[in-house]
Amino acid sequence: xxxxxxxxxxxxxxxxxxxxxxxxxxxxxxxxxxxxxxxxxxxxxxxxxxxxxxxxxxxxxxxxxxxxxxxxxxxxxxxxxxxxxxxxxxxxxxxxxxxxxxxxxxxxxxxxxxxxxxxxxxxxxxxxxxxxxxxxxxxxxxxxxxxxxxxxxxxxxxxxxxxxxxxxxxxxxxxxxxxxxxxxxxxxxxxxxxxxxxxxxxxxxxxxxxxxxxxxxxxxxxxxxxxxxxxxxxxxxxxxxxxxxxxxxxxxxxxxxxxxxxxxxxxxxxxxxxxxxxxxxxxxxxxxxxx
Amino acid sequence: xxxxxxxxxxxxxxxxxxxxxxxxxxxxxxxxxxxxxxxxxxxxxxxxxxxxxxxxxxxxxxxxxxxxxxxxxxxxxxxxxxxxxxxxxxxxxxxxxxxxxxxxxxxxxxxxxxxxxxxxxxxxxxxxxxxxxxxxxxxxxxxxxxxxxxxxxxxxxxxxxxxxxxxxxxxxxxxxxxxxxxxxxxxxxxxxxxxxxxxxxxxxxxxxxxxxxxxxxxxxxxxxxxxxxxxxxxxxxxxxxxxxxxxxxx
Amino acid sequence: xxxxxxxxxxxxxxxxxxxxxxxxxxxxxxxxxxxxxxxxxxxxxxxxxxxxxxxxxxxxxxxxxxxxxxxxxxxxxxxxxxxxxxxxxxxxxxxxxxxxxxxxxxxxxxxxxxxxxxxxxxxxxxxxxxxxxxxxxxxxxxxxxxxxxxxxxxxxxxxxxxxxxxxxxxxxxxxxxxxxxxxxxxxxxxxxxxxxxxxxxxxxxxxxxxxxxxxxxxxxxxxxxxxxxxxxxxxxxxxxxxxxxxxxxxxxxxxxxxxxxxxxxxxxxxxxxxxxxxxxxxxxxxxxxxxxxxxxxxxxxxxxxxxxxxxxxxxxxxxxxxxxxxxxxxxxxxxxxxxxxxxxxxxxxxxxxxxxxxxxxxxxxxxxxxxxxxxxxxxxxxxxxxxxxx
Numbered sequence: 001x002x003x004x005x006x007x008x009x010x011x012x013x014x015x016x017x018x019x020x021x022x023x024x025x026x027x028x029x030x031x032x033x034x035x036x037x038x039x040x041x042x043x044x045x046x047x048x049x050x051x052x053x054x055x056x057x058x059x060x061x062x063x064x065x066x067x068x069x070x071x072x073x074x075x076x077x078x079x080x081x082x083x084x085x086x087x088x089x090x091x092x093x094x095x096x097x098x099x100x101x102x103x104x105x106x107x108x109x110x111x112x113x114x115x116x117x118x119x120x121x122x123x124x125x126x127x128x129x130x131x132x133x134x135x136x137x138x139x140x141x142x143x144x145x146x147x148x149x150x151x152x153x154x155x156x157x158x159x160x161x162x163x164x165x166x167x168x169x170x171x172x173x174x175x176x177x178x179x180x181x182x183x184x185x186x187x188x189x190x191x192x193x194x195x196x197x198x199x200x201x202x203x204x205x206x207x208x209x210x211x212x213x214x215x216x217x218x219x220x221x222x223x224x225x226x227x228x229x230x231x232x233x234x235x236x237x238x239x240x241x242x243x244x245x246x247x248x249x250x251x252x253x254x255x256x257x258x259x260x261x262x263x264x265x266x267x268x269x270x271x272x273x274x275x276x277x278x279x280x281x282x283x284x285x286x287x288x289x290x291x
Numbered sequence: 292x293x294x295x296x297x298x299x300x301x302x303x304x305x306x307x308x309x310x311x312x313x314x315x316x317x318x319x320x321x322x323x324x325x326x327x328x329x330x331x332x333x334x335x336x337x338x339x340x341x342x343x344x345x346x347x348x349x350x351x352x353x354x355x356x357x358x359x360x361x362x363x364x365x366x367x368x369x370x371x372x373x374x375x376x377x378x379x380x381x382x383x384x385x386x387x388x389x390x391x392x393x394x395x396x397x398x399x400x401x402x403x404x405x406x407x408x409x410x411x412x413x414x415x416x417x418x419x420x421x422x423x424x425x426x427x428x429x430x431x432x433x434x435x436x437x438x439x440x441x442x443x444x445x446x447x448x449x450x451x452x453x454x455x456x457x458x459x460x461x462x463x464x465x466x467x468x469x470x471x472x473x474x475x476x477x478x479x480x481x482x483x484x485x486x487x488x489x490x491x492x493x494x495x496x497x498x499x500x501x502x503x504x505x506x507x508x509x510x511x512x513x514x515x516x517x518x519x520x521x522x523x524x525x526x527x528x529x530x531x532x533x534x535x536x537x538x539x540x541x
Numbered sequence: 542x543x544x545x546x547x548x549x550x551x552x553x554x555x556x557x558x559x560x561x562x563x564x565x566x567x568x569x570x571x572x573x574x575x576x577x578x579x580x581x582x583x584x585x586x587x588x589x590x591x592x593x594x595x596x597x598x599x600x601x602x603x604x605x606x607x608x609x610x611x612x613x614x615x616x617x618x619x620x621x622x623x624x625x626x627x628x629x630x631x632x633x634x635x636x637x638x639x640x641x642x643x644x645x646x647x648x649x650x651x652x653x654x655x656x657x658x659x660x661x662x663x664x665x666x667x668x669x670x671x672x673x674x675x676x677x678x679x680x681x682x683x684x685x686x687x688x689x690x691x692x693x694x695x696x697x698x699x700x701x702x703x704x705x706x707x708x709x710x711x712x713x714x715x716x717x718x719x720x721x722x723x724x725x726x727x728x729x730x731x732x733x734x735x736x737x738x739x740x741x742x743x744x745x746x747x748x749x750x751x752x753x754x755x756x757x758x759x760x761x762x763x764x765x766x767x768x769x770x771x772x773x774x775x776x777x778x779x780x781x782x783x784x785x786x787x788x789x790x791x792x793x794x795x796x797x798x799x800x801x802x803x804x805x806x807x808x809x810x811x812x813x814x815x816x817x818x819x820x821x822x823x824x825x826x827x828x829x830x831x832x833x834x835x836x837x838x839x840x841x842x843x844x845x846x847x848x849x850x851x852x853x854x855x856x857x858x859x860x861x862x863x864x865x866x867x868x869x870x871x872x873x874x875x876x877x878x879x880x881x882x883x884x885x886x887x888x889x890x891x892x893x894x895x896x897x898x899x900x901x902x903x904x905x906x907x908x909x910x911x912x913x914x915x916x917x918x919x920x921x922x923x924x925x926x927x928x929x930x931x
Contacts (some may be wrong), residue, residue: 006500013493017485023345023479028899035851075689082692089597091635091690093606094599096586111598113590120628122590123582123600130587172584172601330630344776358781410600417912419919459833469854470773470889475895479902486906494910496917 073169099175105160105192106134112151130172133179136190136244140227145182150244151190152176153211163250178249191225303360315509315538316519316526320392324508326383331505334484340369341477363411370456376390376450393533399429402439406432426520437487448473579617579624580604586705610690611730615641637684661800677760682750687747687799692736693729707732741787745769746887748788764874766883768845782827791843794819795826807874814840844879849873850885 071086075093084094101107107114114134115125128137136150154161154176166175181188203210203218210218236243239260246256319327343365354361386393410432412425412444430438436475451473458466492502525531544701580602582588589599607613619641632806638655645652661667666682669675711728731840748766754763769775769788777785793799794821795812801854803810811820821839823830832840852873877885 009500013489020342020481020485023342024899025480027345027474028478028896032896085597087597089685090599091688092602092683093610093690093692094601095603095606096601110593113587116590123628125586125587126590127585129581130585170584172586203834348779354780359783361779362780362782364615366852381615388850394712416913417916419916428795459831459835459838462837463839464680464887466838466846467884467888468839468891469549469893473897475899479899481894482899482902482906486903490910496921535796 034198041258084162096173099155101177101193103154103155104133104177105197108140108200108204110134118136132178133177133192135225136178136180136231139180139182139191139225139228140231141182142227143181145183146183147183147188148245149181149182149188150178150249152273153179153190154247158192164256165252166250178244196225313540314512315540316515316523317509317536317538318504318514319508321508322390322392323396324505326379326386327495327505329374329379333379334374334480336368336372338374338474338481340365341373345474362411362541373449373452376445377453377523380449387465390536398436400438404433407437426521428525429519433487433491436494437483439481440483440487447476448480449477480514504512597858606692606849607690610692611733612690613693614643614726619643657800660798664800664802665804666802667801675761680757680760682751684914691733693726693733694736722764740781741785741790742781744787744789745775745778759848759869762868764847764849764869766844769845771845772843774843784830786828786830790823790830791820794823813928845879845884847887849877850882853877854883854886854889 072083073086075082075084082093084097085096100112108273113126113129115122115129140185141147151160152163153159156175161176164176165171169175179190179192181190183189199218200222203222207215229242237260242260246259247253249261309476349382351358355422383393387397409425412421413432415421416424451469454461454465454469455473471529492498492505493500495502510518522536526536564821565860583600583602584604586599586601586656588601589597589659592598595697611656621629621632621640622636623631625631638653638658640651640653640655643652644650661824662669667675668681675681707728712725714724714728715721749769750928751768755767758765773788780785789799792802793897794872797811807813810816818834818836818839821831821834824832848869849872853868
């Protein structure tokens, strides 16, 4: 027992000594080292011309852009801490943590805000991506496969759930999305079948070891259900034959009116020079339910 | 009760009745031991509370919401321990001048030319160029170096500490110098204690883990003969000195 | 002990408040005045995109949070001027000096932040005037760098300690100003100023985000203030002491505005030599600093000597090249007096002596004790050998 105590004592003393030595080094000699490094850096920096410096600063490295990009900031409001992702220059508070869609296999490659090319449509596309699955618009079902049936599925589990609209969840905060169903051999099934999901995931797992040809083959197979032209805005936002069965999806009448109303249609048809008309103001009746 | 001598690696001194009648030599009397104890405790407290200002930021975050309380207690403790240490120093000066034992201490502690030769001879002994170490008197050069460092260090640190405590009375330049010197001198004192003193009392192989002289005040005859041979001879040849410096177990 | 109990009480009160809040009670008015129906699209959090540089651009507005903020009564178009097209290719960048169509009750005129913006542009952080713009203006902070949309906090007393005080006060207001929503808003609006938004450590973090960058600062002729972290003041801040001095305590004390920071040589500045004693003693403010400060005490530097002193005393000038350093060198020559340089040299000299002493001490003592250890071990072996030999 005595030996153990004395051993611990030695270790403790050694640890303390080491800590103290480090502190003493930092306080006494630390500034020499720092100055040396700063001077070296100054020399190096001053050797590079201004132009090169600018280029260097703007280079997008993977580390800088991706790995270091997900900063979160905390606002101490006194009564609580508002923690949200850091968005450079964003003035408004977000306080909304987007629950990632873990069950949709399109997102695993294409990311959560995939629309980027077409300037007029990209923001709208991404906006709908929070409550409509990729397949609903990008898979145009033909003939027998076409069902006209759609269901809500939960982001995290992937299982079908009750309509959040019916439950009174505020728009923008749904945790589920609308998915289309196809008919195969007389059976209704969801488009993201387990086989398709598994195929895509298998591809992702093996991607590094595949050859170019194999990769192309796999990608063709994965994308064979994707239609060349997706459904555009009018396909849903029209009075005669809207794509989505809004009532079955749980939307109350006043919201259906809003979604299919002439204002929205007019806005879409008359796009690039659309001046927001006064009609777009909602009256009390047609206000969307908010908590 | 005695200390383990070099002779048998510390494990051979039996603590049975052969301790009876043993001769012990006084190194620190009661007053000196009390002063040392108070000073040592104060020193520990001062070092810990002082260096809390220099620990890195990442460690400070561990205090969390208690940081403010910790800091106020730190400040209080540091100043209290400092005050006590200054009082002990004043008492020590009084002791050195006005007490017979203190005067003896002062005289024995004054540096002499012999110490230089002793240092040289001791180094030669360390590197095996001499067979035997030199014979030391009551205080060898090691003690004198340490005592000197103590005096210098404590004085400088106390004075600058008091300047910092009364910072309004001084110009910023003086306060800056005082801050710098206080910190640096504290580091020097710490080093003297850690490398020099702690080795002597904790890590010398025959003293490990703890040299008990600071509590008991005495060392036994074998150790006396080895470490302080000259003093031993002086004592054994003078009954007056024996009365002061020896103690016999009943 | 008292401090701990008070802290526990505060934490407890805040925790209770937090629980109460989590029941969904909002402060400020409940509805945003969304006359343009912008929320039709902007209430969806995924509205946005990743741009070419990989930066996430989000156009989502959390309407509840916005309604509970100081700007909650404003319509979108009041700040985002020029929204006539979808997609909004014609919208102008938000200019904080815009008149936002709210009548300010004290003057009955349209309110705008223009007076602050103008003061700011004339201060050290401003871009200067159109005829005389500052070089390297892209380094300077814009409004959004420091300000985010400040939210009303729920009813709390001063320094967040007494909710009961606020409830009682508000109840008395409502006695005459019977519209409860209005009374709450008004109360929230002016009491939110009674509280600091940022703790001291956050203020230091915000200011040092630019001011610790040596290169950036040198471009503008200013020293990097990493020397603040060497001071006792920073120790107070990092331990979280309530009374700790951060950047604002000295550079923007009572009676000054953050948007109006002037250079040290300007007689208006709190760091002007003759104003310093007032700054250090900080009478009349919440912080209690050095009430007994003398002119001598207050006349010195708080952050230690930095780049400027180094440049002037060392022969390291050749290491500092380029136009960025020319500016700081020029400033250094006027900023530091002979006395300052002398002080710096003395401090450096003392530090040098101690470095030598400490280094020497470690070497000498370490060497000596190591040799002693070897000698003792040697002697022990000898004696053991003798004992065995016997």
